[in-house]
Amino acid sequence: MALDKLMRALRGHPVRPPQSGIKRRKSIWERIHIDPWLVGLLMLLMVAGLFVLYSASGQRIESVIAQGMRFGLALGVMLFVAQLSPSTFLRWAPLAYGLGMAMLLAVEIAGDIGMGAKRWLEIPGVIRFQPSEMMKLATPIMVAAYLNRCQLPPRLRDIAVCGAIIGAPVVLIAIQPDLGTSLLVASAAAIVVLLAGLSWRLIGSLAVLAGAALPLLWMNMHNYQRQRVLTFLNPESDPLGSGWNIIQSTTAIGSGGLWGKGWLEGTQSQLEFLPERHTDFIIAVLGEEFGLVGMLALLTLYIVIVGRGLWLATSAQETFSRLVAGCIILTFFIYVFVNVGMVSGILPVVGVPLPLVSYGGTSSVTLMAGFGILMSLHAHRRLLPR
Structure with missing residues (x-):
């Protein structure tokens, strides 16, 4: 038995914990996947x-x-x-991201204007909502889905791809204009990249680049x-x-x-x-x-x-x-x-x-x-x- 467990571990298979004679009955919270x-x-x-x-x-x-x-x-x-299972989120991440980008483009073309900003989509008599809110989840999940296929810590090429994934919705939200939401979307997705294990040297380099870009940001505000x-x-x-x-x-x-x-x-x-x-x-x-x-x-x-x-x-x-x-x-x-x-x-x-x-x-x-x-x-x- 011990040899079988060792072989399974060497092959990369998880070892199941030993089963006791009594199987614990799941609570209703566990059955509906809720933390009370x-x-x-x-x-x-x-x-x-x-x-x-x-x-x-x-x-x-x-x-x-x-x-x-x-x-x-x-x-x-x-x-x-x-x-829903984690595999569902992973599988549907590109679709959710693509749908969110399409709605952001729709806002730019035919969005509803309120308080001087074009941020809302409205279905008359049904709903009025902000697609940018959806991107607070869709963007970081898309970045996580991409990094899930990469070797960690991410290489410079992978970080560049993540930057493109983050930058596209951030720019569309910023021109609505909605600087606050665009910064929140960027920060949420950036947290994913940081959690992936960036080196302090790379973090410092990116911070310097961000500081150098501040004058450009100021001119475009x-x-x-x-x-x-x-x-x-x-x-x-x-x-x-x-x-x-x-x-x-x-x-x-x-x-x-x-x-x-x-x-x-x-x-x-x-x-x-x-x-x-x-x-x-x-x-x-x-x-x-x-x-x-x-x-x-x-x-x-x-x-x-x-x-x-x-x-x-x-x-x-x-x-x-x-x-x-x-x-x-x-x-x-x-x-x-x-x-x-x-x-x-x-x-x-x-x-x-x-x-x-x-x-x-x-x-x-x-x-x-x-x-x-x-x-x-x-x-x-x-x-x-x-």
Whole structure:
């Protein structure tokens, strides 16, 4: 028996763990490929988001109901995606990426314009959505699918191919214009490449090249995007114009103090001084009404979700699963970090919603689909010999 195990190991076959006489019965959570702890944490975050949204939307119960229905759809998508196998994601990655690129081109040709940007596709009477949100998942999964066929760590040629895979959707999203989403798509896919095992020398070289490209990026930015960067450096330079958002958000957070002014009692939000208070700047509403304690409680919940996600990601043992699982949870962390940094004034305003708290449907569905993929990868993990 021992010789048979050794021969199987030498041939590259996994050794099955010894079977005990008693076969453990799977729980219902294991049968439907759901991690109850992660789902419970995400639902708690959704409830907190609805609670804050009621105040941020001007106490409009219609907005809360609409968001709750979106959360229900997002949970359904998560449950469905969790039933799919990693091989399915690997097989369908090129199709999802190609479909996303086609929709981005459709946006450029016949997209719906809103707030000065062409970012949406609309099927009259059916749905209105942002194809760029889909690329937050499709692009990194496509990069992981390509690297799965390569020898790791990736060679320079493989990195160049990954750069082309990443660059195509990033450029199409940036010209909508939507700099925030384009940077998030780029960062999500870049995490996959980093997890593939780049050397520090190569990382340093790429960082130098990125720094050298900053003047080119600046020259190709829209005027309002340049103004956002300048406002970040000095918000007081235009307090009634481009600096209004960040001044009002920091004022709201600071006026909340330690315990806050109380639910529905925030002056900056209720008197509508705070712009986009139900979307990008919703955490400023939380800070004003629940103070530092409320913000720390929400951030702690995010940290626990990220920690649980990382624990699930560590069980991934195949290249594709490991890259995708790590990317999903680290990207979620980046979303939170960018939004909080943007609202508190330590990062430029780039229009990134707070995950599962800000008002919006496409973003919520995309995020929950990502968590569904993460739970699927964990449920379909393979046991390796000790």
